[in-house]
Amino acid sequence: MQPGDIIVSVNGEAVKGAEQLRALVTKAGKRVALLVERGDSRIFVPVDLG
Structure with a gap:
């Protein structure tokens, strides 16, 4: 993330x-896949929530 x-x-x-966003992350459990828009691109960023 930048x-x-x-x-x-x-x-x-x-x-x-x-x-x-907070609600979705809270109910997600231990991992989420974020779709992130960066400039003209979109990328998936996996995040371990611990």
Whole structure:
């Protein structure tokens, strides 16, 4: 993750704001797959939540 990255979805569910992002991450369990928009590209970033 870098400054300016935009989180588009969490585990395939669209993210429309910070509160929704928090809720999705909270219910996700130990791992999430973030779809991140960086400039003109979109990349998946796997994250272990511990």
